[in-house]
Amino acid sequence: MSIIKVVIADDHQLFRNGIVSILQKDDSFDVVGEAADGNELLALLEQKNVDVALVDISMPGASGQEVIVQAKQLSPTTRFIMLTMHDEGQYVVKSVRNGAHGYLLKNVDENELKVAIKDVFAGKKYFNRHITELMINNMGVVESEPENELTPRELEVLKMVSEGKITKEIASQLSVSTRTIETHRVNMMKKLGVQNSAELIKKAAKMNLI
Amino acid sequence: MFKRFKIVHRLTFAFLSLGALVLIVVSTVFYFQFKEALIERTLEQLSSVNMLKKKVMEEAVEAKKNKLSYFVQRNDLSGLKTAARDLNLKQIESSLLPDSLLQEGKIVVFDAGTLLHSDSLLIAYCVPFAAQFFVFVEHPFFIEKALRERTGMGATGESYIVGQDTLMRTKSRFFPEKKPRTIQVKTLGVKEVLAGREGRSVIRDYRDVRVLSAYRMLNIEGLKWILLSEIDEEEAIYSVVVMRNRLIVISTVFLLLIIMLSVFISNRIAIPIKELEHVVLELAKGSLPKNLPSPSDDEIGEMAAAIEKLVLGLEKSIVFADKIGQGDFEAQHHLLSNEDALGKAMEAMRNRLKELVHKNEELSLQSKSALIQGQEEERTRLSQDIHDGVGPLLTSLKLQLSDLKIEEDEKIRLKALIDDTISEMRRVSSNLMPAVLLDFGAGAAIKNMVEAISKSAKCSIVFLDDTKKSGSKLYKEINVALYRIAQETLNNAIKHASAKVIKISLTEFEDKVSFYISDDGKGFKAEQSRSDFSGKGLKNIKERAALLNGEIFITSEGQGTIVEVEIPL
Numbered sequence: 151m152s153i154i155k156v157v158i159a160d161d162h163q164l165f166r167n168g169i170v171s172i173l174q175k176d177d178s179f180d181v182v183g184e185a186a187d188g189n190e191l192l193a194l195l196e197q198k199n200v201d202v203a204l205v206d207i208s209m210p211g212a213s214g215q216e217v218i219v220q221a222k223q224l225s226p227t228t229r230f231i232m233l234t235m236h237d238e239g240q241y242v243v244k245s246v247r248n249g250a251h252g253y254l255l256k257n258v259d260e261n262e263l264k265v266a267i268k269d270v271f272a273g274k275k276y277f278n279r280h281i282t283e284l285m286i287n288n289m290g291v292v293e294s295e296p297e298n299e300l301t302p303r304e305l306e307v308l309k310m311v312s313e314g315k316i317t318k319e320i321a322s323q324l325s326v327s328t329r330t331i332e333t334h335r336v337n338m339m340k341k342l343g344v345q346n347s348a349e350l351i352k353k354a355a356k357m358n359l360i
Numbered sequence: 361m362f363k364r365f366k367i368v369h370r371l372t373f374a375f376l377s378l379g380a381l382v383l384i385v386v387s388t389v390f391y392f393q394f395k396e397a398l399i400e401r402t403l404e405q406l407s408s409v410n411m412l413k414k415k416v417m418e419e420a421v422e423a424k425k426n427k428l429s430y431f432v433q434r435n436d437l438s439g440l441k442t443a444a445r446d447l448n449l450k451q452i453e454s455s456l457l458p459d460s461l462l463q464e465g466k467i468v469v470f471d472a473g474t475l476l477h478s479d480s481l482l483i484a485y486c487v488p489f490a491a492q493f494f495v496f497v498e499h500p501f502f503i504e505k506a507l508r509e510r511t512g513m514g515a516t517g518e519s520y521i522v523g524q525d526t527l528m529r530t531k532s533r534f535f536p537e538k539k540p541r542t543i544q545v546k547t548l549g550v551k552e553v554l555a556g557r558e559g560r561s562v563i564r565d566y567r568d569v570r571v572l573s574a575y576r577m578l579n580i581e582g583l584k585w586i587l588l589s590e591i592d593e594e595e596a597i598y599s600v601v602v603m604r605n606r607l608i609v610i611s612t613v614f615l616l617l618i619i620m621l622s623v624f625i626s627n628r629i630a631i632p633i634k635e636l637e638h639v640v641l642e643l644a645k646g647s648l649p650k651n652l653p654s655p656s657d658d659e660i661g662e663m664a665a666a667i668e669k670l671v672l673g674l675e676k677s678i679v680f681a682d683k684i685g686q687g688d689f690e691a692q693h694h695l696l697s698n699e700d701a702l703g704k705a706m707e708a709m710r711n712r713l714k715e716l717v718h719k720n721e722e723l724s725l726q727s728k729s730a731l732i733q734g735q736e737e738e739r740t741r742l743s744q745d746i747h748d749g750v751g752p753l754l755t756s757l758k759l760q761l762s763d764l765k766i767e768e769d770e771k772i773r774l775k776a777l778i779d780d781t782i783s784e785m786r787r788v789s790s791n792l793m794p795a796v797l798l799d800f801g802a803g804a805a806i807k808n809m810v811e812a813i814s815k816s817a818k819c820s821i822v823f824l825d826d827t828k829k830s831g832s833k834l835y836k837e838i839n840v841a842l843y844r845i846a847q848e849t850l851n852n853a854i855k856h857a858s859a860k861v862i863k864i865s866l867t868e869f870e871d872k873v874s875f876y877i878s879d880d881g882k883g884f885k886a887e888q889s890r891s892d893f894s895g896k897g898l899k900n901i902k903e904r905a906a907l908l909n910g911e912i913f914i915t916s917e918g919q920g921t922i923v924e925v926e927i928p929l
Contacts, residue, residue, distance in 0.1 A: 162752035168759030208748045208795070235751040237786055238808055240800040256755035257782045259775075260762050287811070288804075303826050303867075325822045325863035327876035327924050329913075333869055 154178055154271045157194050159185040159214065160206040160233070165256070169204065169233075172260050179267065186210075188217035195225040202267050205250075207234040207241055215241070215248045222249050229270045233258070239288030242281055252276035253285075300338060305359060307334045312351045312360045367633065368626040375622030376615065383611045391607065395600045402596040403560040403572050409512045410560075410574035410589035413519055417587070420502040421483070421580050424449075425467050428487050428496070432467070437489060449485065449496035461486050461582075462493050469582040471523060472497045479539045481521075481529055483583065504530065516592035522550050524584035534567060545588075549575035553586045565590055572596050632660045639667055648675060677702055680710075689714035729907045736793065736840050743792035746785055754782050794843070801834050802842035803827035803866050809847065810864065819860050821850070826867040833929045834873060841904040841927070842866065842875055848897050849877045849923050857881025857921060868929075875925040883916035901925070 156179050160166050166184050173179040182198050185191035187209045194200070203221065205214040218230045231252035232245045242253050251270045254263065266276040277285060300308065303324075310320045317335070321328040335347065342353045354360050424447055431440035444451065454462065457475070461468055465488060472484035480499055487494045507519045507530055521529040528543040535543065548563040553575050560574040570593040578585040594601075642649040652668050673696040680703075683691035689710055695703045758778045761771055789795075790808075797805035803825040810823040827834060834842075846864065853859045859881030867874045898914075901923070905912045910927035 160752070161748075162756070164756045165752040165759075168756040172759060172762065208744070213799075235747055235755070235782075235786070236795060237783075238794075238796045238804075240796050240804045240808075244800075256752060257758055257779055260759070288807075324865070325824050325876075325878075326826075326865035326867060327874065327878075327922070329924060329926070330865065330867045330874050330876060333867070333872075333874065337869060 153180045154267060155180050155182045155199060155201045156204065156267060157181070157183040157185065157191065157198070157200045157202075158204045158233075159188070159191040159194075159209065159217070160204075161186050161209050162206075169263070172263065173267075176264060178264070188212040188214065191217060192221060192224060195221055195228060200225060200228045202271050203228055203230050204233045204254075204267075205230055207232055207236055207245070215245050215250075218245075218250060219248050231266060231270055231276065237284075239284035242277070242285045243288045246285065253281045254278075255281075300341060300359065304334055304338050304341075307331060308338060308350070308354055309360055311335065311347060312354065367630045368623065371626035371629065372619065372622045375618055375625070379618035379622075380611075380615055383614055387604075387607045387611060391600065391604050394603065395597055398597055398600055399562060399572060399593075402591065403562075403574065405512055406517075406572055406589050406591060407560045407574035410519070410576055410587060413506045413509065413589065414576050414578055414587050416506045417500075417503050418579055420500075420506075421469060421583075424498075425469065425485065428485060429467055432487060432489050435490065440487070440489065440494070444494075444496045447496075447498070449498045452484070452495050452497050454486070454493040454495045457486065457493075457495060462488070464488050469580055471529075471583055471585070473529065473541075474523065474525075479541060481540070513589070514591050514595050516595045517590070519587065519589040520545075521578070522586045522588060524554070524586075526550055526554075528566070529585065532566075547573070547588075549573045549588055549590075550586055553577050562593060570594070629660065632656070632664060636660070636664055636667055639671070643671070643674065648678060673700075677706060681706055684710045684713060687717070689717060725907060728903055732904065732907065733837070739793040740798065743789045743795070746792070747789040747795060750785055751782065751789075754778055754785065758782075793840075797839055797843050798836065801827055801832060802839040802846070803868075805839070805843050806846045806864065806866060809843075809850070813850065813854070817854055819854065819862060821862045821864065824863075824865040824867075826865065827873070828868050832868060834868060838873065838908055838927055838929075841908055841910075842873065842925075844904055845875060845901050845925055846877070848901055852897055853877065853879035853881055853921070857883075859920075870929070872926050872928050875927075876922070877924075878920060878922045880920045883919060883921050 156173060158166050158169050158181065160169075163186075170181050170184065173181050182200060183194040185194050188211050191203065191205065195203070203218075205218055205221075207214040209217075214232060214234070218232075221228065221230065229251045230249065231254055232241075232250045233254045233256060234241065235256050237255055245253055252266050252275060254266055254276075258266075262278065269276045306324070307320060310323065315323075317328050317331045321331045324331070335350070339345065339347075339350050342350060342357075344350050344353050351360070427443050427447065428440060431437075431443055441451070461470055463486075467488075468486040470484050470486065472478070472482035473480055475484070476482065476497075481503065482497050483500050484495055484497045487496065503521070507521070509519075510517060513519070518533045520532065522545045523529050526544055526546045528540040528545050531540055532538060532543055543566060545566045547565055548561065552559060558576040560572070562570060563573050565571045565573065571590040572593055573588055573590040575586060575588045578587050639649045639652060649671060652664070652671060656664070676693065676696075680691055680693040684706065691710065693703055693707055693710075695707075758775055761774055761778070764771070794805045794808065796808055807823055807825055810821050814821050846866075850862065850864065853862050857879050859879035862877065862879045865874075865876045867876075902912055904910075905925050905927065908927045910925055913922075913924040913926075915922040
């Protein structure tokens with residue numbers, strides 16, 4: 151089993167020291183460099199062959215999530231684990247979308263840290279149960295919203311309108327205000343270029359939207 | 361002087377003098393015309409009575425002369441004497457007579473009383489008969505009878521005879537005890553007759569009393585007697601006097617009526633003027649009169665209408681000023697005219713105030729904005745310091761625990777303690793300013809908040825996040841504001857309204873973002889404990905929305921509360 155070459159990017163010297171001392175005690179890991187911010191990480195990746203990079207999200211300058219997008223291009227073989235204080239699903243999802251292979255909170259156990267690095271190095275992804283839960287809760291459909299096309303919410307409203315539901319019912323069902331439903335309706339009419347609700351349904355039917 | 365009198369007095373005076381003038385002129389003209397006509401008529405009547413008496417006397421004397429003459433022509437002396445006796449004539453001595461009276465061929469009549477110095481009225485007939493003269497004297501009762509005939513003479517009427525010597529021949533009605541010849545009648549009538557004129561007029565008689573008098577010379581040859589018929593003017597014009605008195609009474613009544621009428625009319629004119637004066641005085645005091653006089657069609661009515669217009673104008677101005685005073689700077693004022701100085705001044709005042717208030721509001725908004733921004737920045741800094749500064753230190757501490765030569769049990773206990781500290785730190789940091797809010801927007805931050813609260817809260821919270829995941833136009837201030845509004849309203853719904861179901865949605869449109877929260881708890885009108893929400897909390901929400909030109913709609917009716925905030929993008 152080859153030694154895993156690891157770099158760590160974090161703006162806190164003390165924290166870096168802690169991680170480094172843990173990894174150095176284990177022969178499976180070789181800490182080949184440390185970076186205090188995103189730019190230093192990129193420089194490091196240029197110079198050295200790195201297997202796994204531990205990257206903090208909150209760093210001076212570019213955030214860790216943005217940095218890994220560039221870093222992956224610079225060093226396609228390197229695998230990235232976010233090591234962060236952020237215990238919120240949005241950060242997890244964004245990190246994964248940006249190409250992170252693992253997500254760890256900074257109060258991680260020594261053992262879990264080692265397991266995660268090894269798993270990721272082995273080509274797996276590492277997210278513990280808590281992180282997975284956060285991720286699932288925040289997985290949304292990435293909306294593409296070209297001009298003059300109805301949003302998923304608008305389509306939902308349109309469907310209910312075509313079912314003959316009145317604004318109040320739709321609002322109640324969607325937990326939004328009647329004012330909001332009215333705005334959706336007006337926006338849909340604008341997008342489809344019609345003058346009233348009857349025309350809206352006719353046009354929508356013609357376009358196979360409902 | 362005249363100016364000092366009030367209108368009522370002036371008008372009364374004018375009416376009164378006009379009425380009095382007309383009455384006096386008409387009455388006077390009437391009175392004199394009537395009097396003159398009456399006098400003229402009475403004189404005419406007197407004259408005919410006078411003429412009648414004259415004729416009676418003349419005819420009586422002529423008849424006697426003819427009888428005597430009849431016997432003279434027959435040379436019948438005894439017949440003559442018999443006839444004379446029949447006629448109550450007494451024969452007297454002819455030698456007593458002056459020769460001038462003794463004329464051949466005709467009977468001469470003369471005033472025997474004068475000639476014989478008698479006090480009685482006597483006339484004598486001197487009859488020539490065969491170269492002799494016979495003289496017969498008589499006391500002419502027929503004259504006295506004719507004079508006593510009172511027909512047409514009234515109560516004070518008197519006919520009497522005056523001789524050429526201006527002495528009275530017959531007894532005066534007024535001085536019956538006086539001898540006629542002692543009374544001298546040198547009146548205008550007598551003088552006229554003596555001058556050869558007869559006639560009638562108003563003169564002073566022998567008593568020096570004004571009388572109406574008709575006077576003629578008796579046409580009996582030999583007698584130069586003047587017959588006067590007179591009646592006191594006082595009696596003649598008695599009816600005129602009565603009429604005059606009546607006229608005075610009627611005039612007085614009329615004048616009283618005129619006074620009453622003029623006072624009435626003057627009041628009709630003056631009272632509206634008084635009322636208007638009152639209105640104008642009220643206006644002058646600065647108060648707005650409530651009872652305006654009812655307008656009529658005359659000039660006073662026009663004035664009243666003009667004043668009413670003034671009052672209405674003022675009223676509008678007051679309403680306008682009042683609105684400005686109450687801070688309604690959108691109040692509109694229609695200028696009463698192009699010269700409406702007050703209106704223009706107030707409009708200028710309103711505009712100036714509006715500007716000031718606007719500036720003030722802007723300043724206040726700016727300072728509030730600065731305050732909130734500063735507060736949020738401070739929270740952000742503090743939150744990041746805790747999260748990114750303290751956090752790694754704690755994690756470092758945890759890592760270093762591994763190297764410590766202590767019991768494994770102790771290690772686990774300490775690690776758990778550090779983990780608790782880290783989650784507490786996360787909570788504090790997140791409460792101050794969630795990192796997600798800055799990095800992922802209000803939708804994500806509210807979602808996390810709802811999830812966190814749902815774990816401990818006993819109610820169901822539904823959150824629908826319709827913000828755009830890519831290309832969102834929500835910027836930091838809006839995100840922070842939306843998050844704080846959500847924090848406030850959600851907290852309120854759980855803590856104060858004891859809601860069971862809470863629905864929240866955040867919808868991002870092209871031109872606006874709409875936040876909506878509804879709960880089924882106690883509306884804050886019904887519940888005193890929610891005064892926190894309707895007070896400070898509500899104020900905060902309103903301010904945050906206002907700073908971003910947003911609008912806030914609140915419906916709270918006992919069962920449930922709906923808060924909607926719309927912020928333009």
